[in-house]
Amino acid sequence: MTTIRRFCCNDLLRFASVNLDHLTETFNMSFYMTYLARWPDYFHVAEGPGNRIMGYIMGKVEGQGESWHGHVTAVTVAPEYRRQQLAKKLMNLLEDISDNIDKAYFVDLFVRASNAPAIKMYEKLGYVIYRRVLRYYSGEEDGLDMRKALSRDVEKKSIIPLKRPITPDELEKVCWKG
């Protein structure tokens, strides 16, 4: 039971029940506000009955040429509303916007290599592991760069997995924890 709408600043004061989850990072203000000021269509919140925050997704669109893509920076759901496919709904929304409005080639995200449940979920949603980024998280844990091709990438070139892992330096752009 979800009303999905644009995320706004006041939601930052209401998302404690979601963000106290240990896997959900609470970023600094300029991080959130930069996303809001630049990609408001990629930052959505789901609200349930009684005006409760159920979860949210934040992301952006970036890249040059064929690497023009949507990026999921964070997607998270409060414990009370898990196992109801809300994350899927939020992901689909971001994919739709990347695909239909911004005409991106693919959507990608980063996930901790140890976060098995999340990896499983993304795979179910059609994401594949594109490459492994060594020691991506605070120089300790590897990150997996997962991708899903969109309609513009007819030949699905963007998701052909790389054979070798790469280092964070080799990432052509700054990516954030997803």
Next chain:
Amino acid sequence: MASKLGLAGGIPERRVRVIWDAIDSRQYKNAFKHVTTLLTKHPNSPYALALKALVLERMGKPKEALSVCLKAKEVLYANDSLLMDDLTLSTLQIVFQRLDHLDLATNCYEHACSKFPNSLELMMGLFNCYVREYSFVKQQQTAIKMYKLAGEERFLLWAVCSIQLQVVHGNGAEKLLLLAEGLLKKHITSHSLHEPEAVMAYISILEKQSKFGDALEVLAGKLGSLLTIEVDKLRIQGRLLARAGDYVAATDIFKKILVSSPDDWECFLNYLACLMEDGSIWCEEAVNDPVHPPKFVQCKVSHLTDEQFDSQISNASDFIQKLQDDTTNNSMRCPYLANIEIERRKLLRGKSNDESLMDAIVKYFCRFGDLACFTSDVEMFVEVLTDDKKTELLKDLMKSSDALSTTPSKTLGRCITLFKIQHLLLGNMFKYSANELEGSCVQMSDMYCKNLPLSKGLDPQESMHGEELLSITCNVLVQLFWRTKNVGYMVEAIMVLEFGLAIRRYVSQYKILLLHLYSHFGALSVAYEWYKSLDVKNILMESVLHNILPQMLVSPLWTESNNLLKDYLKFMDDHFRESADLTFLAYRHSIYSKVIEFVQFKERLQQSSQYFVARVDTSILQLKQNANNIDEEEGVLESMKCGVHFLDLSNKIESKSISFNEDLQLRPWWTPTSDKNYLLEQFEGTSYCHREVSIKERETSFQREIEKKSILPRMIYLSIQCVSSSIKEHVEVNGSVSPKISSEMKLLLDRYAKLLGFSLSDAIEVVMGFSSSESTSVVSCSNLIDWLNFIVFLNAWSLSSHELVQPESNSSKPHIWNILDSLLEKYILEVVKSMEPDICSPWNDVQLVMQIVTEPLAWHVLVIMSCLRSLQPSGKKKKKSGSVDQSTSNLAHAIQDSVQHLSNVLEEVRRWLREWNKRPEDENVDSILAPLRKNGQNDGPGQVYRIFETYISTINEAEVGDRIAQSLKCWSPAEVARKMVNGKVKVLAEFSTMCDSKIKLLQSIEQQIAQT
């Protein structure tokens, strides 16, 4: 920064690059060397000077940086032929901003713009300056100039945003909105609009003027097609139609949204509101506090006739039925919850009865009862029912649950829901007997254990099945503790949560409950540890900090309290500093809606109640920490402008609207806000209620609280000054002679008395009454500290003013001083003498003693030190007359007497604290565990504990999996008990150290007095 390269003021790029590179890599000394060389070649280049200032600022030399900046500014102003480029100005701007001189940066840009009125780049810089200064009118004027110059849509919209911001701040809304509309219309006629956010801004301007028809026209036309997210567009359309009163058309729009997204609950409410022709859902009050939106759906009694009502409701039912029929998605809840809302509306209209509503809830339960969110989904509907009906509902739900058969995890989910409704939602826990509640706890914990195998394959990061059972059990155990005051239940509640965290250490819900339990138990350092483990940072501090901060502030854990305050204030102040730049980012990216939002959000945070309190509390904490040394204390007071700043704050507080940003939903039932703790009150057969805390109510009590706190530093300052012998020659820090300390003190005493609920003269009467104990009824735990503070200040004032005529005192000490000393003694020793140093004793009295010693007693000792200082010979000795000699000797005696008195009291406290520490740790651990280990008893605490013990001893590893089995094996209740003991002992030890140093201080005063 490296991007700022270029030719500036004729300086070649390569010379500048090395400086920027050094700055970027934080090699400031190196940068300074380069910039010095640069300046030898270009001594009068404003850019080179600006760079030097920047380097100096980064090196931590703000004064020098400012003077170099000012020089650069001077050169810029003096030389008209000089090129004024944005690079120089923006570099200066950075430094001025970091030095908190936004105005100077603005001056530079204003000057530059006046010299080069056609430079768009400079104007943009100037606009940015006004954004930083929140000067909306000037922003508007500059944007209009830019628009006229370049004709670009974005500059027009910058002006429109600046106008909207003025409107938000209540300035001439009507005229301004009309102006904005006019500007936009004119532009649209000639150029149209090209950005979706511009269209949104236009619609918003029209909507604010209630020009709904015009707004709808825009939306339907070519401009509307710029809005690409279809559902967003429909939502706006529906809202505009409804606000225009065209409910029929609006209904159709919301229907359309529901067909495409049938799970959109808010849309359903909008749809229903349109059917009922009730526009209140869109009115301003409904969105008054967006951070605490009402849990319940507001609706007016419909003005529709009975026939109309019936027909509209049946339309709704049919439509919802169709949505249900069409949906194949089993997790779609909205069309089913909608049935309950329809029943509620019927009930409110008198068209239905409770049974139908209950029936609808039961049906919803049969479908979704296993979901964790079921209870919160139906909460607002259950509220409508009377207590009896609620009990009936629970029975119906239980009955229907029996008939349902599904998978084990669903069955478990449903059981949890029933427990949650029974114990948390219905709010009638008090109706059950202790035995019944214990039985429930046993059942829940047993269920938790038996269902652990369901979570066997789960990743440790995933929430486990049945986790909520332990938090409900904890809540019930706390109810039992409240009722019986048997601390065994409290210990058991802690054990339950610790047990859960031993199995999976990530459950934040447990941690929050635990930190409150530990706080109440007195093991504050453990509470603090659990709080830390929640990793509350950044904006979460604003909504979550209230769970720990208030109890820390009255504890002796000063370092930890300081850390909490420091982190929080740093976050807030950083945000205030950077917020305008982010607003400008929104301008630059043409996201106009966020421009307004960012400015409003910053203001909301600036008015945050917690931010107010944290600032004052930081100072009070500093005063507490330095109270043993009067010179240092005066230094601290001086650094806070002798308390004047906070005094101003408290004067303004009433005129400011305060924002409350705490997330209170996270708090446990027994302490719904930080100033309320039911466990300290008597259990009177009632239960806590689910009522939402009214903001108005909180505002009033907050204002009193903050006023009291913010006049405190000033009163301490004045008290010290009052009694100082140099009072007559006292010169204020600001240079003006102020002989009126005593009268200001009286004024503040008057205010303080009012906060206590009395006029000054009545309050003084109350104080005098303490000598014969006739006033003791006025004092309670909650206002004791305030009264004692008042008497401390009253005493200081009376020592310096002859206005207050005191009754003759038997001793050399003035009457009020006597009263104060004996009250301090009375309230401290009352606790110390009555309380066994038992680890399980209630904590609130101990906390009170700690507060008395570290607050009123500490302030009192400061006054004594000030008296002593005034007695000591200073450089310029005055000729003393006989009467002065007499009063000096009286004062000396008074000090001596008081110091001995207080020393004795503190010695008692110290002895008492030693008793606490004397008991061996193991003995303490045993006394914590003892109530849980009464084997063979079937009532009282310990039953849940024993369930866990039995379960662990019979655990089947293969069934629960390796991970759970391992963590269960490591589970040690004795370790938890040890943690509780050590947590409490640590706080007591800190306090003991404080008492020691206070005693030492009193001894040194005694020695000094002997020498005078």
